[in-house]
Amino acid sequence: MPAEDRPGTAGDGRGGSLRRVARVVLLDPEDRILLMHGYEPDDPGRRWWFTPGGGLEGGESREEAALRELAEETGITEVELGPVLWRRICSFPFDGRRWEQDEWYFLARTTRTDVAPTGLTDLERRSVAGLRWWTSAELSAARETVYPNRLAELLRTLLDDGPPDTPVDLASEHV
Numbered sequence: 001m002p003a004e005d006r007p008g009t010a011g012d013g014r015g016g017s018l019r020r021v022a023r024v025v026l027l028d029p030e031d032r033i034l035l036m037h038g039y040e041p042d043d044p045g046r047r048w049w050f051t052p053g054g055g056l057e058g059g060e061s062r063e064e065a066a067l068r069e070l071a072e073e074t075g076i077t078e079v080e081l082g083p084v085l086w087r088r089i090c091s092f093p094f095d096g097r098r099w100e101q102d103e104w105y106f107l108a109r110t111t112r113t114d115v116a117p118t119g120l121t122d123l124e125r126r127s128v129a130g131l132r133w134w135t136s137a138e139l140s141a142a143r144e145t146v147y148p149n150r151l152a153e154l155l156r157t158l159l160d161d162g163p164p165d166t167p168v169d170l171a172s173e174h175v
Contacts, residue, residue, distance in 0.1 A: 018100050020067035020102050023055050023066070025155070026052065034115070036073065082163060086154065148173060
């Protein structure tokens, strides 16, 4: 999963505290979810799909980070930011580092479906192949790696039952 390329900051995934991350489950009027297609910069054959989002900067709140990251990675600013749906702790290797993250997933809705990822960091430009809107059925049938694990099931539950009353703690993922 792409991460910010701001090395040496607290919580950057190289030891110390967990990197605080805000992610966005962005749905369009047809209930499609927007996912980013990422790959390992030194191994483009290793690919996966993931939700937009990234690490908090300065004194940002998670909500502010979610909106900033969404704008940078998709160009979409016209959104209705909803509640936190899920939380997870994850650990994964990426770009020669181990990232340890505390991720919060916010629900957001938009009527805009055209994307313009013009605010990508250098690392993201080297590791993001594009973006795609997915229906729940397409996501359920996907044979590709998607993060978080079980996203298809989580999305189906969200669409069927609405947002949870309190954020759901997902199982930790360590790759």
